[in-house]
Amino acid sequence: MNRTWIVAGTLALGFGVVGAPGVRAQAGATPWLHVRVEEPSRQSKVSVNLPLTVVEAAIKAAPEKIVRDGRFQISCGHHGLSVAEMRKVWAELKNAGDIDLVTVEDKDETVKVARKGDLVQVRISGKDGEEVRVDVPVGLVDAALSGEGDEIEVGALVRELSKRRGDIVQVNDKDSKVRVWIDESNAGNGGK
Amino acid sequence: MIGKLLLAGAVGVPALTTATVAATGVAWVDVREGGQGGHRIVVPVPLLAAELAASFVPEKQLAQEMGEALEHLPAAREVLKALAECPDGELVRVEEEDERVLVEKRGDTLRIQVHGRGGQEEVTVNLPLEGIADIIGEDGRVSPLRAVRLLRHARFSTLVEVKDGDDHVKISVF
Numbered sequence A: 001m002n003r004t005w006i007v008a009g010t011l012a013l014g015f016g017v018v019g020a021p022g023v024r025a026q027a028g029a030t031p032w033l034h035v036r037v038e039e040p041s042r043q044s045k046v047s048v049n050l051p052l053t054v055v056e057a058a059i060k061a062a063p064e065k066i067v068r069d070g071r072f073q074i075s076c077g078h079h080g081l082s083v084a085e086m087r088k089v090w091a092e093l094k095n096a097g098d099i100d101l102v103t104v105e106d107k108d109e110t111v112k113v114a115r116k117g118d119l120v121q122v123r124i125s126g127k128d129g130e131e132v133r134v135d136v137p138v139g140l141v142d143a144a145l146s147g148e149g150d151e152i153e154v155g156a157l158v159r160e161l162s163k164r165r166g167d168i169v170q171v172n173d174k175d176s177k178v179r180v181w182i183d184e185s186n187a188g189n190g191g192k
Numbered sequence B: 001m002i003g004k005l006l007l008a009g010a011v012g013v014p015a016l017t018t019a020t021v022a023a024t025g026v027a028w029v030d031v032r033e034g035g036q037g038g039h040r041i042v043v044p045v046p047l048l049a050a051e052l053a054a055s056f057v058p059e060k061q062l063a064q065e066m067g068e069a070l071e072h073l074p075a076a077r078e079v080l081k082a083l084a085e086c087p088d089g090e091l092v093r094v095e096e097e098d099e100r101v102l103v104e105k106r107g108d109t110l111r112i113q114v115h116g117r118g119g120q121e122e123v124t125v126n127l128p129l130e131g132i133a134d135i136i137g138e139d140g141r142v143s144p145l146r147a148v149r150l151l152r153h154a155r156f157s158t159l160v161e162v163k164d165g166d167d168h169v170k171i172s173v174f
Helices: A001-016 A051-059 A085-092 A138-144 A156-163 B002-025 B047-055 B067-086 B144-153
Strands: A032-039 A044-051 A071-073 A097-103 A109-116 A119-126 A132-136 A152-153 A165-170 A177-183 B028-030 B042-046 B089-098 B099-106 B111-117 B120-129 B157-164 B167-173
Touching: A032 A051, A032 B157, A051 A156, A051 B067, A071 B028, A085 B144, A097 A156, A138 A152, A138 A156, A152 A156, B002 B047, B028 B047, B042 B047, B047 B144
Parallel strands: none
Antiparallel strands: A032 A044, A032 A177, A044 B089, A071 A152, A097 A109, A109 A119, A119 A132, A132 A165, A165 A177, B028 B042, B028 B167, B089 B099, B099 B111, B111 B120, B120 B157, B157 B167
């Protein structure tokens, strides 16, 4: 489950993701970011609804060690892939068309990352019924990686995100359900 | 002549005082103890008097070590400003077996409601979004004067209401 949360959280907050790529915003309406977490075993429901303007203000005003001039500062040290390296890899992959990027199968779960049309799809299926679906629009990755060096371009990311409507992340496992989506409703019921 | 002046003073001074207090605002603290023989205490506090008292509180005494939180203060200010400008709506809802927390934005007020112990406990706080970020200065010090002045933004509303069983505390600003 931890890995699920890390993947879902990173993709949702770092890149923003949408399951309905064709759904675009109407001009003038305020987009709201909704997060819903349900844990039936604890009879717990948590719902967070924030206008994207508030999210943008929080990111812009974050301390300089996190965000400088509207860009996330990311340091990967000697481990993992730096943002600059991600940018190079993305430049290659972007033009490759539909392709399976990563497939990992082990005894507990299967992880697949693929480019399908306008989306980068992440699918995680666990043996215990855990399921994670994350769809990252190509435009959002472009926006996020439009900066330089080890920086994620926050302004471009939020601007792109505010044009999108629909599901961002869905996580279903045996203990909990998580849904992150964007719409123009301030109620957070998301029609569900 | 002197009698008329005394009469004018006797009527005019209280009337003027009442008018000044009414114009500048009053915080109304109402405490009711539950049970038989429970006390009720009502304390009206003129905001003008509270401001005067607050201006004498040495701010150094209220300095808090904010540590890393201090660097997040500008972000908090920006978020509050953005919240003040955004449309009304429900921001946070937490529902558990025996407890419910609701945070919503209504006009220029942030309303926080907590219902606990199956309805036995109820807390409602209405925070005026305007000016709330100014209570803590750039140096991390809480300003009692600015905190009292903030109450002017909350006039004609219930600032805090707490119900715990039969006990009831309510702070309103008029």
